[in-house]
Amino acid sequence: MRSMLKTSAAAFAILAASMGGASADGLTGDLKIFLDTSNPAPRATMEKMISQFQEKNPDLNIETTVIDREAYKTQIRNFLSANAPDVATWYAANRMRPYVEAGLFEDVSDLWADPAIGDNLASTKGALTIDGKQWGVPYTYYQWGVYYRKDIFDELGLSEPTTWEEEKANCQKIIDAGKKCYTIGTKFLWTAGGWFDYLNMRTNGFDFHMDLLTGNAKWTSDEVRQTFANWRELIDMGAFIDNHQTYSWQEALPFMVKGDAAAYLMGNFAVAPLRDAGLTDDQIDFYQFVEITPGVEKAEDAPTDTFHIPTNAQNKEAAREFLKFAVSPDVQTWINDGKNLGQLPVNAQSSVDSDKFLEQGFEMLSTNSPGGVAQFFDRDAPAEMAKVAMEGLQEFMVKPDNLDKILDRLDRAQTRIYK
16 A cells, blocks of 8 residues: 655645744755555654644645555665655664665764754664664654563562562562463564563673674674573573463463463553453553663663665755654654554653553663663564574573574574675
């Protein structure tokens, strides 16, 4: 599905004048924007934001093209190479790397040199940085972390852990009470990737984790083996639900809903189905994944959607102004509120919708994640490597004694795929 919205500059000039508060920034010419936000809510949000930018710039002719998200993924290289727009949506970190390395995304480090962006978007800077330069700006993200049954913790006299030893001590008490510590469904593999992300980032740090997923560190290294040794402590305790390889992430939710498991390491998108299943906000709560190696700064999984300026863009001045507008505090506040994207603003000066979990996630990502923001295993690693590796992660959770064979297999795959 591909559709186009043309915005009338004259109409918005009249609207801006009637509002009395809009001011022109002096931008002229055409501004072509390509969006992959084809689902109804994000599409409406993006179109409203573009309309507001149009109000500020009545002499600018904005043409917006909305492309179905899956079709966009197959078309992006072609349209970046020929007839490029001035602004295009995409994703951060390794997902943008092929287009950076092909010279198809503009270096926008000049925008990040402004403290209004560099300071207020600091938590996401690493995800937009390749070779020391920034290649786009984020416009939304959401947190991962440990969602848990607070009523079960209260019943067992547990408090939120902050260290690995406290995490394991809590887990043992949960097991002793006849429950599992964590629900998980690894049928579709990526959930095991989330556990590896956190264990590896907390054991070895964000930079090592990125080196591993970009082929610059070895799967057979001592650092990776320590990550798996930490993971095995939980597996050997019986921390995870049985037969998790037969469940999708949704099918693993009832274990937490029924109280058979106390927690779920998952993205914030798990909150809605937990609420829909009847759990109240008094029963569920959230905490940041604990420290493992003392002194290693905490990094988080926070998948991030982004705006980029193609190298072949025709109106880069207007494109830069649009990117600055999109990440400004007020715009970030309303596009991410519950009536729009329902996610987290990337600007630390924004306010967040009055939702318990969004508020906790915003606080965590804005002020308590100095180590950086990862995009999730299958975004940070090339697709072929991610598939092979996540198969190995699932196998390890079921058959941890196979670790040496798994790591040797991943080492060979790494050599072949990154060659």
